[in-house]
Structures are given as structure tokens and as C-alpha cells.
Amino acid sequence: MRNSSAPKSGIMSEAGVEDDFRKERGAVQKLLYSEAVSAFGGGLWFSMWAVYLTAVKGIPAASMGLAMGLGGGAGLLAAVPVGALADRHGARQVFVTVSLARGLLVLLFLTTNGFWSLLVAAALFTAAETSGRGVKVTLVYLLMPDHRRLTVLAQARVVQHITYAAGAGAAAWVLSTDTAGPYYAALTTVALSAFLSAAVLIGLPPTPPVPAAQRSSGTRAVRDIPFLTLMSTTALLSLCWPLLSSGLPLWLQYRTAAPVWLAPVTVVISSLFIALYQVRVTRQGESLRGAVRSTRKAGIALAACCLLLAAAAWPSDALLSSLTVLAGLAAHIYGELHYVASRWGLSLRLMRRDAEGEYQGLAASTEGAVATVGPAMITTLVTGALVGGWAVLAVVFVAAAAPTPALCRRALRARGAGGSTGPAPREESGR
The missing domain is CATH 1.20.1250.20 (MFS general substrate transporter like domains)
Incomplete structure (x- = not known):
């Protein structure tokens, strides 16, 4: 039988x-x-x-x-x-x-x-x-x-x-x-x-x-200071989007020998590489340790992008200036891919169970806030401070990524003291 x-x-x-x-x-x-x-x-x-x-x-x-x-x-x-x-x-x-x-x-x-x-x-x-x-x-x-x-x-x-x-x-x-x-x-x-x-x-x-007995008051996410701080700092990396859409066209138009039509071309190239590699790169954010590494990679790559775009103003030759812009674009694509992977990895791994909607709403609002002020900030830096503006922006990207390991440790300690969390325990292993 x-x-x-x-x-x-x-x-x-x-x-x-x-x-x-x-x-x-x-x-x-x-x-x-x-x-x-x-x-x-x-x-x-x-x-x-x-x-x-x-x-x-x-x-x-x-x-x-x-x-x-x-x-x-x-x-x-x-x-x-x-x-x-x-x-x-x-x-x-x-x-x-x-x-x-x-x-x-x-x-x-x-x-x-x-x-x-x-x-x-x-x-x-x-x-x-x-x-x-x-x-x-x-x-x-x-x-x-x-x-x-x-x-x-x-x-x-x-x-x-x-x-x-x-x-x-x-x-x-x-x-x-x-x-x-x-x-x-x-x-x-x-x-x-x-x-x-x-x-x-x-x-x-x-x-x-979420069962009524397990629901939060609706303010649990905003009272989770480690999570709020982490989402706010890493959201600054989303300045990479207005950098490409607002800052680069103005920079090409007024400060480089490269043709201004290169700006929409960079958007097309960026979209192509995102379509090809986003799924592959995102896998690196499946563990918390991998998400932290991706944040660091994003900050460094986007800072390098800023410095390369600033350098594109120096050559008087259109071809050399254009090649420098394209090198900056390569760094931008690498940084953007890793930023997106890290953002999902951090927000999903560190949110609290039974308050997933709250936590993801908070993550979306911090990124949305940067999107609201980003174009004006980028435009001001690029048109006002010129090369110095790109240097300031590079510092912002590095500074946004730098505290991520410490903030993750704080969030993990708070999670351990505060009860259940979203993902299974395996994300702490850094697998």
C-alpha cells in the first residue's frame, strides 16, 4: 500500500x-x-x-x-x-x-x-x-x-x-x-x-x-526612523534621472563642443541598456548585503558620470567632447541599474511585516520628493556653478550612498527589537 x-x-x-x-x-x-x-x-x-x-x-x-x-x-x-x-x-x-x-x-x-x-x-x-x-x-x-x-x-x-x-x-x-x-x-x-x-x-x-489584530496605526513607517533615514538618503541617487533629462541637454547646448542632439540619443541608449541588463543587475539586490554593495556602486558610478560630463566641457573638438559624454553615459547607466536594484532590495528587506503598504508608500514618497525638486536643483547647479556644480553633484551621490551600511545595521537592530519583519531571515546572511 x-x-x-x-x-x-x-x-x-x-x-x-x-x-x-x-x-x-x-x-x-x-x-x-x-x-x-x-x-x-x-x-x-x-x-x-x-x-x-x-x-x-x-x-x-x-x-x-x-x-x-x-x-x-x-x-x-x-x-x-x-x-x-x-x-x-x-x-x-x-x-x-x-x-x-x-x-x-x-x-x-x-x-x-x-x-x-x-x-x-x-x-x-x-x-x-x-x-x-x-x-x-x-x-x-x-x-x-x-x-x-x-x-x-x-x-x-x-x-x-x-x-x-x-x-x-x-x-x-x-x-x-x-x-x-x-x-x-x-x-x-x-x-x-x-x-x-x-x-x-x-x-x-x-x-x-492584514488581520485587524496585526494592523499598525498607519504611522508605523514614518516612525521607523532608521528606515525613513535610509530611504531619504538613498533617494538622492534618483537625481540620476533629472541629470540626464534636464542637466545634460543644457550642458551640451551651452558648455560643450558636443552636438545638442546627443542628449536624446543618450536617453535611447540608456533605455536600451536598461532593457538588456536591468533583470540581471537586479539579482544582485536579492540579499541585503548585495543591495548595500549595489548602493555603493551606484554612488561611485554616478559621481564618476558627473566628473566625466564636467570634463566634456574642456575639449574644443566635437568628437572628443562627444566621446567624453558617452563615457559619462556609460557610468550613468551602470549607476542607474545598480541604484534601482539597491532601492528595491533595501526597501523590501528592511520593511516590517504587516505594514508593507505603508513602508512602500514611504519609499515612493521619498523618491517622489527628489523627483519634484530634482530638475530645478540640477538646472541650477549645471547653469549656475558650471563645472563646480557637477563636482557638487558628484559629492551628493557619494554622500548619499556612504551611510547605507551603518543605516542598514541600525535598521536591523531596530527590527530585532521591534518584532516581525517582511522577508525571510535569509537576507541577513548576505547570501
């Missing part, structure tokens, strides 16, 4: 494993489809909003910039409360709601015609945008086994870059027109992309909420 039952047990076990694999693969496909559709809308909107608001809606550029900046800053405050809602009601359920809200709120920009209405629209839309990033990471964490989480997040980022570029391409066509109709149609498309993304997410397995 034991012999006859053993094969059946084995078959059932294999069938169960195969069924789990199919479910996991189906969940990953839905996550990636949702990300693809959402990122297309993002690329379309973020590539055209400035021209739309000034040229079509007639809002003065100064008022537009101030309203978007203040509104965006206010919207960041929603990330932690929405993350707490994800813990209370389930991450998938809240992510679907946030995606629907994002689609509705982008339509507010159809009605904006002045400073105050734009301020409100920017605050509400940014709240949905930033909150969605934190809840998405929480959802992946809850749906995927430990060894697959960072890989799926990396795959989502690859898909995001590809379809974001497609959305930006669509925006280029919109920007080439002289009438308001294509802009309104584009805004409607952005809303529809958010609705379709939400529809795909509904097909994911529901994620159970």
Missing part, C-alpha cells in the same frame, strides 16, 4: 507544482500587461503636458511651473496613507482603485484654465501617481515568492521603458500639430490606458488584508 500510494503522491505533488507555476506565470503576465498599458499613457502624458498646459490651455509658464511643483509636492503626502489602505483592504484591491482614480484625475487637466485649478489637479494626480508606485511594489511582494520578487519588478521596469518610449513617440506626433484636438484626444488616451491597466489588474488573485 505504501508503494502504491507513493507514485500517486508524487504525481499529485508534481501536478501541484505545475499548477502553482501556471498561476505564477499568469500573474506575472497580467502585471506586465498592466505595466505596459499604464507606461504608454505615462510616456504620452509626461512628454506633452508642459506644451499642452502653456500652448493649449494658455497658462503662463511661470504659473504652470509653480502650480505643478506645489501640487506635485502636496500629492506626495498621500503615498503613506494609501499604502496603509493597501494593508487594510488588500494591495490588489487598492491598486485597482488607484489606477482607476489616476485615469479619472488626469481628465481634470481638460478643465484647468488657471493657477488654482491646475494646483488642485496636479496635487490629486500626483497623489494617485506616487501612491500607485508604492502599492505596485507591495502587490508584487505579496503575490510573488521571495526569489522572484526583484526579478518581476525588474521585468516590469523593462516593459515600462519600452512602452513609455512608444508613448513618447505618440506625443511627438501630438506636439507636431497646431490644433487642440490631438491634445484632448491624447489626454483621453492617457485616461483609457489607466482604465485598461486597472481592468487587467482585476484578473490578479486578491491579496488578503
Whole structure:
């Protein structure tokens, strides 16, 4: 009887494993489809909003910039409360709601015609945008086994870059027109992309909420000073994005012999290498020790990028200047890849169990805060302090990464004193 039952047990076990694999693969496909559709809308909107608001809606550029900046800053405050809602009601359920809200709120920009209405629209839309990033990471964490989480997040980022570029391409066509109709149609498309993304997410397995007896007050993450400090310092490394989008074009235009058209080329090259290597590099952040190493690599590489871009101002020969810029781009790509890997690794390994939404909301808000002030900071440094500005930025990158080992040790001590945590114990081994 034991012999006859053993094969059946084995078959059932294999069938169960195969069924789990199919479910996991189906969940990953839905996550990636949702990300693809959402990122297309993002690329379309973020590539055209400035021209739309000034040229079509007639809002003065100064008022537009101030309203978007203040509104965006206010919207960041929603990330932690929405993350707490994800813990209370389930991450998938809240992510679907946030995606629907994002689609509705982008339509507010159809009605904006002045400073105050734009301020409100920017605050509400940014709240949905930033909150969605934190809840998405929480959802992946809850749906995927430990060894697959960072890989799926990396795959989502690859898909995001590809379809974001497609959305930006669509925006280029919109920007080439002289009438308001294509802009309104584009805004409607952005809303529809958010609705379709939400529809795909509904097909994911529901994620159970945190039991009432285990819920935090909703302020647990912001009271976790080691985690808050770590997320705030490492978020400064996300200045790498406005460095490429805001700082480099101005530097090429006014201070180097390299052609200004090299700026969009660097974005294309960067996106290509992210698509090729993000999944591979992200695996280095699967252990806490690996995430710390990736943070250090990111800080050093991004500092080197700044120094190389500063050096590009010295050659009078266009080719030599361009080659120096491309060397800086190589350092930037390496640093960005490792920054993303380290950010996920640190935030997932050091957050508290049963408050995942809160913690990822906090991580998203710190990065969002840097994204809000980053373009102005980079522009000021590059156009005001020139080579000295690049040196200051290099110091910022090194200083942002330097305290990571000590802050991780503090966070681990606090975790040990404060009870349960998110990941399994193996991340402390530095495997």
C-alpha cells in the first residue's frame, strides 16, 4: 500500500507544482500587461503636458511651473496613507482603485484654465501617481515568492521603458500639430490606458488584508526612523534621472563642443541598456548585503558620470567632447541599474511585516520628493556653478550612498527589537 500510494503522491505533488507555476506565470503576465498599458499613457502624458498646459490651455509658464511643483509636492503626502489602505483592504484591491482614480484625475487637466485649478489637479494626480508606485511594489511582494520578487519588478521596469518610449513617440506626433484636438484626444488616451491597466489588474488573485489584530496605526513607517533615514538618503541617487533629462541637454547646448542632439540619443541608449541588463543587475539586490554593495556602486558610478560630463566641457573638438559624454553615459547607466536594484532590495528587506503598504508608500514618497525638486536643483547647479556644480553633484551621490551600511545595521537592530519583519531571515546572511 505504501508503494502504491507513493507514485500517486508524487504525481499529485508534481501536478501541484505545475499548477502553482501556471498561476505564477499568469500573474506575472497580467502585471506586465498592466505595466505596459499604464507606461504608454505615462510616456504620452509626461512628454506633452508642459506644451499642452502653456500652448493649449494658455497658462503662463511661470504659473504652470509653480502650480505643478506645489501640487506635485502636496500629492506626495498621500503615498503613506494609501499604502496603509493597501494593508487594510488588500494591495490588489487598492491598486485597482488607484489606477482607476489616476485615469479619472488626469481628465481634470481638460478643465484647468488657471493657477488654482491646475494646483488642485496636479496635487490629486500626483497623489494617485506616487501612491500607485508604492502599492505596485507591495502587490508584487505579496503575490510573488521571495526569489522572484526583484526579478518581476525588474521585468516590469523593462516593459515600462519600452512602452513609455512608444508613448513618447505618440506625443511627438501630438506636439507636431497646431490644433487642440490631438491634445484632448491624447489626454483621453492617457485616461483609457489607466482604465485598461486597472481592468487587467482585476484578473490578479486578491491579496488578503492584514488581520485587524496585526494592523499598525498607519504611522508605523514614518516612525521607523532608521528606515525613513535610509530611504531619504538613498533617494538622492534618483537625481540620476533629472541629470540626464534636464542637466545634460543644457550642458551640451551651452558648455560643450558636443552636438545638442546627443542628449536624446543618450536617453535611447540608456533605455536600451536598461532593457538588456536591468533583470540581471537586479539579482544582485536579492540579499541585503548585495543591495548595500549595489548602493555603493551606484554612488561611485554616478559621481564618476558627473566628473566625466564636467570634463566634456574642456575639449574644443566635437568628437572628443562627444566621446567624453558617452563615457559619462556609460557610468550613468551602470549607476542607474545598480541604484534601482539597491532601492528595491533595501526597501523590501528592511520593511516590517504587516505594514508593507505603508513602508512602500514611504519609499515612493521619498523618491517622489527628489523627483519634484530634482530638475530645478540640477538646472541650477549645471547653469549656475558650471563645472563646480557637477563636482557638487558628484559629492551628493557619494554622500548619499556612504551611510547605507551603518543605516542598514541600525535598521536591523531596530527590527530585532521591534518584532516581525517582511522577508525571510535569509537576507541577513548576505547570501
